[in-house]
Amino acid sequence: MKLFDADWAPSPRRVRIYLAEKEIPVERVQIDIKGGEHLQPGYVALNPQRQMPALLLDDGTLIDDSLGICRYFEALQPDPPLFGRTPLEIGLVESWLRRVEHDCFQAVAAAFRNKVSAFAGRAVSGEWPPIEQIPEMVDRGRLMWAAFADVLDAHFAKHIFLVGDYFSMADIAALVAIDFGIGTRLPDPREDHPALARWHCAVSARPSAAA
């Protein structure tokens, strides 16, 4: 199998951190996003969604979503579990994964892709006809970013991780979303959210965060 990866982008980082936590080695192929390699016919023929990560299996099947790839490996190698150890944890990890995606990651993506000129006509990631940028979505994304930082800070004032004292895939997704926001120059929420900053420092200190 081969993992199509991109150093710069946030979604592939979810998979890299996951694989590092699980100590699963996978052959990687770098796709040059800044050079537009993901928009060229070669990659589009492989993955019409034009996104990374994508996992190509030996029989030609493609798993084209970061969490889909992680859950595939989780089923192959359950230990250590990162999607929950009990039914309740499994439910809470999924709930946080979806909330982080909707309330944080997509808010950052909206603030970024509706603003940066390189995404003109491609304001939404994926397989689409031209989608024009909407400047008001930048402000909405910034509003959601600020509000969700408050939610996380209040949560981490009471809990070590998103699901109690259990480090999970939800923390990986949240770390990637927060770093995506900071990296795209949204206001750094660590400066005035001490509990969020403590959590961010703890998860960033894990060796997997550098993967």
Add this chain to the structure above:
Amino acid sequence: MKLFDADWAPSPRRVRIYLAEKEIPVERVQIDIKGGEHLQPGYVALNPQRQMPALLLDDGTLIDDSLGICRYFEALQPDPPLFGRTPLEIGLVESWLRRVEHDCFQAVAAAFRNKVSAFAGRAVSGEWPPIEQIPEMVDRGRLMWAAFADVLDAHFAKHIFLVGDYFSMADIAALVAIDFGIGTRLPDPREDHPALARWHCAVSARPSAAA
């Protein structure tokens, strides 16, 4: 345990169909969305996200997301499996679930919530300060709705369900998203997408679809 439900809304329907497929009985409490009961202090104290569905466990723990609730029950009662029977199916079901959510359900929600006057100041679901409607998001949602119907039609021309011949949670999510779009008066994609129409007819004919 108690399931906070709302007949009219799309996300609770995901859970109702799932529970019907699994034949799992759960006590339900109806929340009156049209009367604004989910915005009143009683429900907000229980669920700050102001959303349904939400599953309240006997120990007071709340699982506040539709897929989180389904995965909780899936761990308690794996058979019949609706999130995949093999590692590959598990990966593909998750990939389709996330794509349906992002490319279809959120597109419908954007077209609906940025237009209808009842959602003025609440253009995004969840726990937020006021978020104003952005009229351009209605057009973007309609564009994504039309484009994703083409994607589904091409897929269903080759496959019975989203993951091959295996009916899964991804089909449930897609049915709910498509019916949400039709119910909110987006153009009915069945009229000019025969393969999508065949799939829609088949999944709608399952007794669970009426749950």
